[in-house]
Amino acid sequence: MKNLIKTPAQKDTNVSIYYEDQGSGQPIVLVHGWPLSGSMWEYQVPVLVEAGYRVITYDRRGFGRSSRPYSGYDYTSMTEDLHDLIEKLDVTDIILVGFSMGGGELARYAATYGTSKISKLIFISSIAPYLLKTDDNPDGAPEVVFHEMEENIKNDRAGFLKTFGEGFVNYEDNKDLISQGQLDYNFQIAIDASPKGTLECINSFGRTDLRGDLEGIEIPTLFIHGDADHIVPLAPSSQQGHQLVKDSQLKIIKGGPHGLYLTHKKELNTLLLDFIL
Template sequence: MPFLTNEEGNQPIDIYYQDYGKGQPVILIHGWPLSHQAWEGQVQTLLEAGYRVISYDRRGFGLSSHPLDGYDYSSLASDLNAIIQQLDLHKVTIVGFSMGGGEVVRYLTDYGTERISKAALIASIIPLVAQKEDNPDGVPSEVLNSIMEALKNNRVGFLKDFHKNFYNYQENKGRMSEANLEYDFSIASHASPIATIKAAEAWAGTDFRAELKNVTVPTLIVHGDADNIVPIKTSADQAAKGIADNEYHVIPNAPHGLNLTHRKELDKLLLEFLKK
């Protein structure tokens, strides 16, 4: 199995990754609480279009190391940097889905744009999930607190139902199968319980608004207007206002997990953006 080790930080972290194809490199960063397997459709599409496609498991998820700590975004961005450096990648497009949008922005904050040509934020949490006085459209604290309590006291039970809302399953049965829900549950339930909680604390509590100015490469922003997990007004709408060089697309009726339910629409946008 392909692993590389990030030596930066308090302890070595082994990162599982898949590296297919040739051409311009595209790195796919998965969302919470899944693994690189969530990108199955996009890997196929990008390979067929002639790109080099690299996907990996965030620490604590999939086959990567399951450490006790290190789930803050700078630590997570250091894992991304280890991949870029050790594979000696240049002119990379980094694509972050949901929580993965945080790694995109924090990487650009901590490591700059020398090796990056483009970025993409897909159903991303950027710039802020939580409701605050100056972010009234965010997710209320009582909702976020209830998620944390459920993860601590009934993690598997919470995850069993989570992806129904992730995909707006009742409305999108024609675009996916119940087997997709079972597949995601299997992936999510086998993640580190500690990582599942601490990564959730990171995406729920990190404010990236001051870092949007660091996103200076051309950036694709795609969000669904029916996203029940990351409301569009607190995320993509604000990201589009704060990132100078962006291309913003809203997919009508698309849920959070639009990379599956609205794969054709997303893949078309992604390929058009990469070719520009």
């Protein structure tokens, strides 16, 4: 368990990014989703470590044990944090994995810093490339969806996150796959995050157009998505991403909700190992 202290460019505060570095071998960096932290990877880390990989998880700024600055929740700043972590650890030949909002960091990293240090990209239930419905992105979600999320966070963050957590895993359909205890744990992670960071990230994952970022990717890339994901619709996200990234793969997990890393962890872990081994 370690901390990375960085001084962000053009920011007036230092930001400390918490990360954990376990195992040895080819490095895998796991980027978590919203509104969680690196703790979400509890059921993936041991599988990957035991398969012979060095697994690095970290908490996005504003979440988990990282600093909680009042600004810098745009993808450019958050990807700079990822870049600084990679530089600090001096790792190469990285398998970079992003869940949900974390897919945005993968796309922006590839577009900004290139892929010379990255061997493979894996997008899981990813928001990339573009969630907002526009004239040229008709399968996206209407603006009102993100506006309502923002209003709910402003007015009753705890109440919203409680309900969101159930929809995250399609709880009514998956009670035999996930416990109430796990739901409570997810809620605890989410409610402990920075209220400002939780709010600002909605704009980033909801309204950032990453289509151009994905188009330049030329390394092996895998998209994994559940066909029962009611949080991030498949069409504007993984399906569109698969179409944009040349020679990429798209794997659909039948019955998988957004939080399939919990409900369908065996299927997910098998897909991860099949792609990276």
